[in-house]
Amino acid sequence: MQVVEAFMKYIELGGYVMPPLVVCTLGLWFGLGYRFSAVQGRGLPPRRLLEMALAGELTRPVGILEQGAVIGARLSKDFRGRLDRELEVQFHPLRVEVGRFRRLTGAIVGIAPLLGLLGTVSGMIETFDSLGDMTLYSQSGGIAGGISQALLTTQFGLAVAIPGLILKGLLDRRQTTIEIQLQELKALICGEGAKRVHHE
Template sequence: MFALLSDDLRFYFEIGGYVMPPLVVATFILWFAIGYRFAALRRGSARSARVLLQRNAKRVRHAPRGLIERAVLRGLEIAEQNPPNLRRWLDDAFAEYETTTKRFHKLILTIVTVAPLLGLLGTVSGMIETFDSLADMSLFSQSGGIAGGISQALFTTQMGLAVAIPGLVVGGLLDRKALHLRTELAQVKDLICAEHEEAKTA
């Protein structure tokens, strides 16, 4: 089975030309980044931020399972220390979580943008080979001739789009989730500060 897979990979690399190695590397990096973001953007509990704060304020606490739960616990720990400027402390503490929501965003966007361009480069290279074969009147050559040039042109275009389109769709969904989490982080800070002020004036 490994030998069959190796033969298939060799065939794809040969038919795709010099554009294929960067496209394959870009594919692995893209899906590693997407997998990391998917794991990092876990919210945790489905309960609202207000409910999570109320439950944890009553010491009904458990190990956090996601980013919002970790932020709630961290925010309450800081509030219990009663610092002079709570909002500034929360901003500093939550900066790590906000950075986590943005990690690998630009990398995914870059790969999604570059992959079709690499495919287009392979298309141009394949068409050049095709026209060279036509000019030499050689239907077959060591590099594949007309058939090889057309195959490379079509295959690299297909590969570039196959990398970019799923990455664009999944990356867009993760960006929306990250934006929603950043909004919730801001809400957690507002709620903690409001409850802290109420406790001081009570």
């Protein structure tokens, strides 16, 4: 209870900008958590994953690449027609999944410092208004309240944005790697399909 009360007091001191920042924090960490789970996998190269899928060893694929390997193994055995086009269609949902919430997290990382800056400006306005009246404390906060709002919103905005920016960068690189590996997997599957056609 004391932690909750302290947090609510913190939000109150920060002024009207703090609730949107709290919403941004929740949205950011939800998006980052979802993206983190989406890029998980066994860490094996595409060739090895395809070999496992063709051998029936990937009964429970745990990542995007594993799912792609299973789809590719099935198509390389059964599909008749332009395998590359069919793989492009089948892999599209996987690419969408691995990139889900990328724009949301990027937008929040950009918005959070601006919200903090807005709170800083509002706090400084309150401070200067109170200096004109020589009011240390008032119903709206006074000098002390204005300074507190200016500092807290800046702090909170940066506290949301900086970790989010770092983690987003790491996840973006992992997403790019997976997309490249999907292309490599597609090439390997097309090769397997060509071998099957040749043997037939």
